[in-house]
Amino acid sequence: MAPTPAPENSALYRELAMRLRHAISDGTYPPGSRLPSEHELAQSFGMARSTVRRALTILGEDGLIASHQGARRTVLAEPRLQSFGELRSFSRWARSIGEVPGGRVDLLERRGASAVQARELGLAPGDPLVYLVRVRMLTGVPVMIERTAYVERAGLRLSFIDLEHESISDRLEEHGIVFAHAEHTIDAVNASADDARLLEIEPGRAILRERRRATDPQGRPLEWSEDRYVGDGVAFTIRNSLAMSPLTRGRAVSTTGNPP
Amino acid sequence: MAPTPAPENSALYRELAMRLRHAISDGTYPPGSRLPSEHELAQSFGMARSTVRRALTILGEDGLIASHQGARRTVLAEPRLQSFGELRSFSRWARSIGEVPGGRVDLLERRGASAVQARELGLAPGDPLVYLVRVRMLTGVPVMIERTAYVERAGLRLSFIDLEHESISDRLEEHGIVFAHAEHTIDAVNASADDARLLEIEPGRAILRERRRATDPQGRPLEWSEDRYVGDGVAFTIRNSLAMSPLTRGRAVSTTGNPP
DNA sequence: AGCTGTAACTTGGTCCTACAAGTGATCACG
DNA sequence: CGTGATCACTTGTAGGACCAAGTTACAGCT
Missing domain, CATH: 1.10.10.10 (Winged helix-like DNA-binding domain superfamily/Winged helix DNA-binding domain)
Structure with missing residues (x-):
């Protein structure tokens, strides 16, 4: 054959x-x-x-x-619809659960990398990158603040995208920028005054924080992001087995510093 | 050959x-x-x-x-020491990062399954199970409250275990009870008065909540647990790739009801 | 020097065979 | 009627062959 x-x-x-x-x-x-x-x-x-x-x-x-x-x-169980794309892209995920994804851009600028950003993206401090802050909504209700630093290669494409309505992931993939690996760190923090204002909740409410570094197929960093979810709005689910366990529990590191 | x-x-x-x-x-x-x-x-x-x-x-x-x-x-990256065992067992994890695991039993009793517990463990409401509440510590500092419901088969073995110092997982495995699969759901909540007292923190502090169902190799449920971690003490890390993504983001379900 | 085309190498996918080891059901026997 | 041995079936591990498709390096040409 x-x-x-x-x-x-x-x-x-x-x-x-x-x-x-x-x-x-x-x-x-x-x-x-x-x-x-x-x-x-x-x-x-x-x-x-x-x-x-x-x-x-x-x-x-x-x-x-x-x-x-x-x-x-x-x-053992019924499959949950899930894919790498849905996990990385808020828009795709929202659509997959039948909600309408929305977003409001709070900030978009070219700036120099902070120490943390430089380390995570493999740059030198001060190297140019594109910084984007968005409030993401499900059918009108704000559920997440996204603060993302893109390496220049990916970030410069952002100018051509309608950030309020289009999916960044979709657009970038059309330009040949593919996200292939990601590392997520999840912990809980209390909402700052800023968080509370953007998410329309009271300060101090529990926030599910996800810090994420995504790379291309070659392992070169593309983005470093800190997402803050309203505590009672979203949950993460992981399945694992004796044979395979991609989830790790670790002491929380105080990489709290995501610049203003 | x-x-x-x-x-x-x-x-x-x-x-x-x-x-x-x-x-x-x-x-x-x-x-x-x-x-x-x-x-x-x-x-x-x-x-x-x-x-x-x-x-x-x-x-x-x-x-x-x-x-x-x-x-x-x-x-791409250096391996993190991680294994299924470390993830499921607090004791093993603690030892693996060089801390001394400790625990204080708050409650241990045989009781009837609540609606949630019955559903998650595949029992009928009222069926007997073993319910255990422990405060877990790292080198003397409380970092987690663990509220676990064991199916009878596993739970009855608990009576013979020194819960303050021994690892439940280790002991159960010696008795032929092997945990093979687990499903974890992670979100954030604010500390209740009870949580605050047990964890020695102020009420309202952000708590990382992990709900977990573990099964044996045949897929039969063994335990259903709700763990609450001090927000700034512990973080979860996941790596995933285009090819494989065991992590899902979902709307939070209000399975808040873990009985008194 | 710079470019191009090609050849060698490397990973991805599929198929095949062989044997080890555990399960489950049947069947014969006491 | 129970019980234990047997055997067919099923999954786990290992080896190997073949070709497709992408990458890399080099030789040779312009």
């Missing part, structure tokens, strides 16, 4: 993973049930067992199925 | 992944440098390319290396 040339960006194993995910969420394989054996899947989809295994590995990493030597795989 | 019989629980590819991880953290392959090619690694470790690839896949999922068709893999 000739190895299929892969029609689009879709590999066979990713295709199958997607199909199985759907099959789980549409009730073909409800939680608690067992999946067909690797052999059967290979047979019925016309691919090799190794390819099937690769697809199943993905579902396992997502925490959707459990597997043990000797026994058929068990469906 | 006969496939090596695997000396311990260690598979070849996991062995190699571990070695590479060490090689990265000890500076052999510093961030920014490129790894040897799959072929070279296979050669020098005497294994097949497919096995090497499997090891490299793991590092990629951990966000340690970036890889692109055609070019050698690039080292």
Whole structure:
């Protein structure tokens, strides 16, 4: 058999993973049930067992199925719609849950990198970058303040974007700037007077703070952002397994200094 | 070549992944440098390319290396000591960062499941479970309140454990109760009067709340826990990539009701 | 010097085989 | 009727082959 040339960006194993995910969420394989054996899947989809295994590995990493030597795989949970894009982009996430994303630009300027920003973006202090502060809303209600420093390469493209309504991620990707890796640090702080004003809440309310550094496929930093979510508006969810755990608990570092 | 019989629980590819991880953290392959090619690694470790690839896949999922068709893999970051065990167990985590874990039991009793607990643990409301409230400390300083509901199977073992000093996870594993999957939901709330008293902070301070459901390898729920961390004491970190993203952002659900 | 085209190298994807190790159900036997 | 041994099935690990597609470096040409 000739190895299929892969029609689009879709590999066979990713295709199958997607199909199985759907099959789980549409009730073909409800939680608690067992999946067909690797052999059967290979047979019925016309691919090799190794390819099937690769697809199943993905579902396992997502925490959707459990597997043990000797026994058929068990469906654990229904998949949540989630993707890297939804996580990085507020707009995409908002649309995916049926809300209307909105934003108000509070500040957009070219400036020199602070010490923290320089360290996180791999620049020298004072190197030029683009700094953007936005209040993000879900269907009119403010839920998050976003303070992002973009490296120049990405940031200069921002001038051409309608920041109030368009998705920065979408636009940047069209210009060949792709976000591939991200590191998120999550903790809790009390709302400052400034936060309270922008989010229309009382000062002191609990804020879920996410600091994020995103890089391109080569690992070069693209953005460093501090997002502050209204405490009771948003939650983060992680699934992990013995085999794979991308989540770490750490002592909080006081990188509080995100400049005015 | 006969496939090596695997000396311990260690598979070849996991062995190699571990070695590479060490090689990265000890500076052999510093961030920014490129790894040897799959072929070279296979050669020098005497294994097949497919096995090497499997090891490299793991590092990629951990966000340690970036890889692109055609070019050698690039080292992105140093590995953080992290493991599923450290994430689930406060004791293990504390020891791993060089602190002395401590705890004070506030409450331990057998009781009937509340509606929320029943749903999360797959029980009927009123079914017996074991409920444990502890204040956890790092080197004497309280940093977290842990309110955990164990299914009976796991919970009944608790009576034999010295809850103030021993690690519950360690002990339960010795009894054949293994935690294999977990789902964590993280948001921020303000400290209640009760929280403030137990954690020795002022009421209203920002609290990082982690709700967690852990299951055994078969996917059967073992525990459902709500942990409240002092906001400026602890942070969670997640790495993710285009290829894999176990982290989801969701609207906060008001599962606030963890009983008195 | 600068550019271009090509060849060698490198990773991505698919398929195959073989064997080890654990599970589950059947079946024969006491 | 229970019980234990057996065996087919299933997943885990390892090795290997082949080609596609992207990157890099170098040689040679202008």
